[in-house]
Structure formats: C-alpha cells, structure tokens
Amino acid sequence: MTPLHWPSIRGRARADAGPLLLVALVVTVVALLAGATPPVLRSTSDEATRDAVRRAADDAAVRVEAEWPDDYGPNGGRVRAPLLADDVASLAHLAEGELEPSLRSALQPPVATVSSISMAVTDGSVQRRLQLEYLHSGDDGPAVTWIAGKAPGPSTPDESIEIPLNGAPWPMQIGLSEAEATVLGAKPGDRIPVQDDRRTPYDVRVSGIFRPVDPADPAWRLAPWLLQPAANRDGLGSTRFGGLLSDESLSDARLAFRSDQLRRSVRFDADPGTLTWESAQALASAVATLKGLSAVSAERDTSLKWATQLDSVLRDLRNQIATASAQAAVLLIAVLAGALLVVSLAADLLTRRRTPALTTARQRGAGLPTIAAELAVESTVVAVPAAALGLALAAVVTGSAALTWVVPFLVLAVAAGPAFGTLAAARATRDKRAPANRSARRWALRTVLLRRAAIDVAVVVLAIGALVALRQRGIGTAEDGDVGLPAAAPTLGALAAALLLVRLLPAGTGAALKLSLRSRRPLVLFAAARAAATASRLLPALAVTAAIALASFAITLHATTDRGLSDGAWQAVGADVQLTLGTEAAGSTAEIAQQVAAAPGVRHAVAARVVDSERFIADNTSIVARLVVVDTAALRQLRAGTPLAGLPDPGGLTTAVDGTVPALVRTSDDSLRPGTSFRLPLRTNTFTPMTAVGPAPAIGSGDDVVVVDRAAAAAAGLESAPNTVWATGPGAAAAIRATGADGRLTTRAEVLDERRTAPLTAGLVRLQLVAAGTLLALGLLGFALAAAAGAPQRWETLARLRTLGLRPRDAHRVAAGELLPVALVAAVSGPLLGALLSWLTVGPLALNVLTGQVAVPVTVVPWWTVEVVAVVALTVVLAAVVATESAVRKKRRLGDVLRVSS
C-alpha cells in the first residue's frame, strides 16, 4: 500500500467543503434523533409508569384484609377484646412485614381501617345513613381535636366482659365531625337511632365532636364521609354520615356487629413518585408473589388476603411500553434508512466531482487501498465529530445519549464515501474492454442484468419476509433497539417497492421520449431526452421515493393514531358520558336516565345493566364476557348519532321464546357466534338459556360482550336493574352532574384528553411527527443532492443546446423537465406506497394498544396533507434547484462548453 497523500486529502476536502458539511449536518441530525430517542423512551416509560399508577389510583393500591378471629367466650357469648386497636395496628405491621423491600419502597405508609356496614338513621329524616369507621395511620393518626365532649371511650368498665349472643344492642361510642354534628343536630351524649337493612337496631352514642388536625391527611380519603356528609353513596337522594371510632370504642363496635358486618383491612397506596419503569418490573413480580401467597393461605380464615390490581396495571403498562418501543424502533429504522440513502447520494455526488482526480491519482500509481484509506480518513473526520456533536446535543436535551442506533449508522455513513470513491477509481482504471464479438457482448450484458435482477429479487424477498414476519408475529416486544426483522418491515417494504418502481422509470421515460419525438415542441423533446438519459440512475429516484413513502407512512401512522384515540374514547365510554353507579345506588339508575334525557343539550340517554365479567357457558366451555342488558332500540338510536358501530337489529331481539333470551354476541376467540346456544348460570343454581341472534359491537374496553334486550331479559326472569347511564349531547355531562348522582362519571372528552396526554402516547405521536418531518426533509435533500450530482452533465447538454440556439429561459424548462420524472414518481408513488405500507402494517404494529381500541384502528390516510405536502415541497425544491443551477450557470461562460471534454 502506497503512503497516504495528505495534501490530496486536504485539497479534496477544501474543494468539496459544501457536500461534506451537508453530510456532517445529516449525521448530526440523525445522531441527535437516534441518540435521544432511547433515553427519551426510557424517561417516557418512567413517566408512563408513574402516570399509570397515579391514574389507576384505587386499582394500584395494595389492600390486605383478614377475617376477625372468633371472639366466643367460655360461656358461649362474645368476649370483649380491649386491645383490639392494637390488633388492628399489628395487622398493619404484619402486612408491612410481608412486603418485599422493592414493593415496600414503592408504597406509602399503611392505613388500617375498620368499617361497619351502612345503617339507616331512623330519626324521621329521609335516607340518612351512618357508617362507623376506625382509622389508624402512622403512630397515632389521623389526629383530631375534640372541640366538644370527649373521645369515644369504652362502654363498660369491664374491659373483658362476655356478652350473650342474642342480647340487647351493645352500646358503642363514636365521635362526629363538626360539620356532620351540625347537620345531624347531634351533641355529645346524644344517641343516634340506627338500624341495618334487616331493621336490627344498634346503640350508637355520640361522645364528642371533633375537628381534624389535618383534613388533607391521606387517611381521611379512605372514609371522606367522616368529615363531610356524602351524597348518594347509598342510593340516589341518600346522605352518608360517618361515625369515628376510637381505640377504646372499637372493641365495643366489634361486639355490637356480627363479624361479617365489620371489616378490617390495611391499605397501602402506591407512591408513584418513587417509581421507574425498571423498579416497576420488580414490583410486578413482588405483587404477583404476594397474591400467590394469599391463594396458598386461603384455608386459614384469619390469614392475610392480599388484593390489588397493581400487577394488572403494570402488565398492561409493560405491554404498552413494549409496543411503543417497537413502534419507535420502526420509525427510527425508517429515518436511519432515509438518512443512509441521503448520505449515499452525497457520496455519489462527491465521487462524481472527484472521479477525474481519483483517476489521475490511480494512473499516477496510487493503489486502491490507499485511495480507500484517504477517503476513509476524510469520511471519518467529517462523520465522527458530527455524530459526537449530535450525541452531545442529545445528551444536553435528554440528559443522556444512546449509541445503540448511532454506531451502526455511523459505520455505514463513514463507509459510504470510501466505497463509492474506490469503486469509481477502480472502474476508471480497469482495463476491461468490450468484447469484440457480439455474442460475448450480449453475454456480458446478460450477466450484468442477471446480477442486477438477483439484487432486486433479494431485496424484494427480504421485504416480503419481513412483512410476513410482522403480520404473523406482530411487532413483538422490542426495547431499546433490540429489534428484529419485523420492525424493519415498513422500511424494507418501502425500499423494495421503490426499487421496483425505479426499475420501471427508464421504460417510462423511454415511452415519454418516443411520444415527445412526435411533438412539435422542441423543449419537450430535450427534456424527455435528458430524463431518459438519466433515468437509469438508480439511487436518486430510490432515495427520494423511499424517503417520501416512509414520510407518508409516518404521517399516516400519526393520523391513524389520532383517529384511533378518538374512536377508542368513544368505544371506552360508549357515549359522550357514562355514569356507573354502585350497587347501593343502582336502584335509581332508570330515574337518573330519565332526568338526564329530559335535560337541555342531551340528545339521548339510555340506562343499562352492565356486568363486566359475567360467566356464560357454551358447549361446556366457560366464557367470560360483559353482559349488557339494555333497551336495544334506545341504545341503537343513541349509537346511530355517534361514530360508534351500530347495534344490529336482527329482529326478535326483544322477545324471549320459551324462556330463551335472544342475544347479540361478540367474542375475541369467536366462541360465541350468531346461531350459538349458550347459558347464563344464575345464583339459584339454575340458568337462563340464550341464543346468539346477531353480532354485537364492542362496548367498553373489553372485546367480549353479550347484549340482551331488557324486555326479553325481564321476561326470562333475568336481573335487569340498570346500573349504568349512557348519554350523548353537549349538555350530557352537565345534566348528569345536575342529578347529583354519586357514581363514577366518565366523559369522552376527558378520556380522550387523558389518553392523548398519556406520556407514551404523546411521546410516540411526537416521534411520528418528527420522523415524518425528518424523512420529508431527507427526501427533499436527496432530491437536491441528486440534482447536484447530475448538474455537470445537464449543464454540458444545455450549453450545447444553447450553442444550437436554445434560449436561456428555455434551458431552465429543459432542466426542470429532466428533473421532473423523479419528482413525479416520488410525489405520486411515495404517498401511495406509504398508504399501502400503513394498510399492511397498522394491525401488526398494535397501535390499538396505545389508542385503547379493542380492534385494529382504521387506517386513516390524510391524502390531501400527504399529497399536497409532497407535491408542493418537491415543486418548491425543483424550482429552487433549477433557479440555483441557473444562477450558477450564469457565472460560467457558455464558451467553456467548447473546452469541455466528454
């Protein structure tokens, strides 16, 4: 290997500073994007973890319950336990001790509670209820100040008294909050007459009036009715009051109630602030272990029974994060591929400019390894600092930068220049003459064509393989760059399709040339001739078309996600507003629906009975599905005015024949199909036979649903008391709030906003837009680079035509005509390819995991946006290229054409 010629390296770099800076810019931008995405994804995952746990609220709390131990005394009565408060506190300590350190650190301090049943206050008032509560948090919390009377004390001086089982109601002392005492008109020493639903009276006495030291103490959140009366907790129009039990009076409450009327539990609220995605993984495992322990110890009545949905929340989150990571990988691969194509175009441009110099160097004895090394030095000096700058910027923006994607891109970007240059130098000095005889020439041509076809076939087969893998296996659970072939499927698909299209370009331009020969307009002929002469250049059209296709793909994903979020919100709520009432208040649901329907701004309001996990039996197989008992005609009418799928009307839905209830069904595994007979087991060890008469739309977040008409259900003796109200119309939310119903109110707008602003979704949507913008910019840059690479030949041809009398302004038109086919192919086929790829991959990409839809979102191609942006952007760049070239040409003397050698 001959030594490197440093002056040549410096000279070439100085002469081509512009293209080299452009390469550096592309590498910087890509390194910034690729370096920043993994840390952003990681921090977004952490944020999503905290957000999911925060939103899950009650579901994310870890609760533990334990039955009371028997308190029977030696005489068959019940024995008062004076240290019961200590037992409850020790339950909290015991539960805390069972928590793994990772789980303990993610939870807030425990709050132990003892809650009685809700009792009716029988003072003549309407629907007042009283529920007794004991709260214990921290050392002695939540603290209160007694502003009248005193703290509840024991009812008897005999702390360990045994009372008969069927004796008079055992007295118990409670404290009332200042607000509640005022409403009840109670003062220390008063009795509050209460009875349970079986009309069994209880002896409740007010010992004092308290004021909370800290009303914001988290412990109060578990029983807010202790501080303020709570409306509608026990049915529409009801008001729940709370009676505070003390350490001393808790023992009396235990005696006053049966074991099943007084529940003790410990609750650990999750502490989202301490969570990260990584810690959540360990947490999920610890929670699963805990719940497993409960199952093992189920035989012991007083053992701890753990209950939480935290593991389920984390499992869903894990699924979402894995999907989002894979989708981010899909977009990153697209951007990296687009950037590599542009870097290759820049390398091609540099090589064209340098071919004479490289050829001369080769002729003067420079070996190919030396030329390659010289070009590699230049390439490294340009690309590596640019990548470092991009990574540094990524670190500044995100706090850290990942090399996973940057390193392979950088290696290829560094290799592109030397590869193109060395190949050009080798070709220029290769002593390979055309064979003398025709058959040998033909054979050589066939060999070239075969080689080219083999490469094309390989690319197409790879793309098809990737698409098949994606469609069969789905996007998978790629994280932090650990991606497989499926994630590259859209990019490979775009490349393969663009390759096939570009291969057709010479035929297209050839046909255009033939047509132009018949034209009387010389400019058309010259433009067509130039286009035909340059159509065989693969890289420019491939790069521009693939980049525009991938940009369209990204923008289509964005539009599909956006629409999916909207559809998902409709689906989750089922209307503009959904009110879900608790069991206690369910009796008033129909009345609420009527009130809402009559309110202004409400189009429709429908009451339904929704049971989330009802068990059905079909062919001896158990199927869990959501049961919806509703006036199907009213629901059909409600849904008709929304984007929701319509409710079919197969006929006969409202009539039960021989006790068999007709139903609309939908199951993810198709276990219930129209025509299937199945059964709904009842608590009475009987069952209600059902027949599927038609398909049901998805209702709510689950995929499996059985819809029956309320009239048919009632006729068959099926429980049909509604517990849910769906309402549509701009005034629906206000109307439901006006009823004062104390249920869970869910509005579509809030669900949509919540989902849109969820960290993972928001992050991915931003990445879709950034990827689309970057790919569009890369496509336009590729177009400009391709135009620059062909500029010398174009100038020479135009200059020669100028010597034949072509006017300068006509030369611009010919130049534009030459560049038009690539722009046209990219502007027309790019968006089409993007749409096709989206259509093929939206399902496997599992966008519905983020949009919250049951089914695959509908692919939304924003044709106008995509086409207008592509056409306008390419037209602007084409005009800019032609204008710039024209300005540059003006600086060159036309006479130089006589000095140009072919």
Next chain:
Amino acid sequence: MTEPLLSVRGVNRTFGSGPAAVHALRDISFDVEPGTMVALVGRSGSGKTTLLNVIGGLDRPDAGTVVVDGLDVTGLDEDGRSQLRRDKVSYVFQTFGLIPVLSAAENVGVPLRLARADPAERERRVNLLLDLVGLAGHAQQRPGELSGGQQQRVAIARALAASPRLLIADEPTGQLDAETGLAVMGLLRGVVESEGVTAVVATHDPVMMALADRVVRISDGRVDAC
C-alpha cells in the same frame, strides 16, 4: 469587392484583473469572405477557442466588434445571440456533443426543431444531410452505436441542418485517429463548397491547414499572420 461574411475588428478579451489578468485576445482584426474556409491556427492557450466563442456570441469581447453576415454580434442581447446561433452560426465540437438517447437522424433534426421547421421538411433535410455526410444507412443508430468518425459526421450534419451562414469548428478532429480525421476534414471542405457555407476551423492539423482557403495564425492573443 465582396462584403465579408465575418468581420472581426479590434477585439480584446481579458480574463481576471490585476496582476493575474490573462489577455486572451489583443486587438484582433480580420475578415472572412463568404464561402471560404479559414483555419485558425495557434498553440494551446493562444486564444483560438476564445476567439471562436466571441465570434459565435458565446462570449463577449471587452472591446471591438464582430459582425456576422451584417449583424453586429457584440451588440446583441442574450436572446439575440441565441437567435444568431439558431439562424446564422453553428458549431462543431471536438467532443461531438450529440444527445446520446436520440438517433443520428433525431440529433441532426435538433436545430430544425429549434427553428420550428415543418416535420416533413425537417425529415427531408435530415435525410439529405445524412446522405451528404455518408450516414444514410445509420440514421436510426444512436451515437453510442457509431464510431467516433461517424459521430463527428452526425455533428457536422447537425451543424448544417439549419443552413447556417457561418460554421465554427473547434478542433473537430481532435478526438479522431488520423485516417478518420482526414475523412472528416475532407467532409468539412466538401460541405463548405457544396452548401456554400463559410467555415472558421480551429486546428493544429497541417492537413486541415492545407485544405483551408486561408490560415489565420494567433499567438499570445494576437493575429500573427493572415
């Protein structure tokens, strides 16, 4: 006395400025009679190509005038010079300058298309010229399928297509072997006579000089001898 077809008077052309200025042409003056062939001779860098550029309106002199067929080339604007090259002046290049994707006949027809000639007339003229340059049997072949000499013949036919008054050729045999070059020279001489065109040919070739009616020698941007 016959009016000269080409009249060059006091033409100066300098490239650059200050100490780095290159005086390519210094006070060049000469006339060319119609229907004659003039060989422009000089060493490389003597100013031959610059002078041809100025004559054909591809470049503007700093001073002096060039009159072609009674038209002051130096006073024309860009469109006027384009018109001049379309109607009165044509070029033959050392590197042929054919459009590779067009056949020989289509290449020859390019100036006629620019002149908006009638298609039938264009076809007739193209066939005539291809016949004239001896390539009637190669009309549908593309430049890449022709030899260098054949390509230069196509270029000459193209130069003659619009019936120019002045044919400018810059080293037309520079890329051809001796035998082919001789044939092309003979062809040029022949078309000057048959088409009645006036030709100014920059050359180093003694044979070309011998074929010319007159030789103009240029040295360091000055006319040494006519």
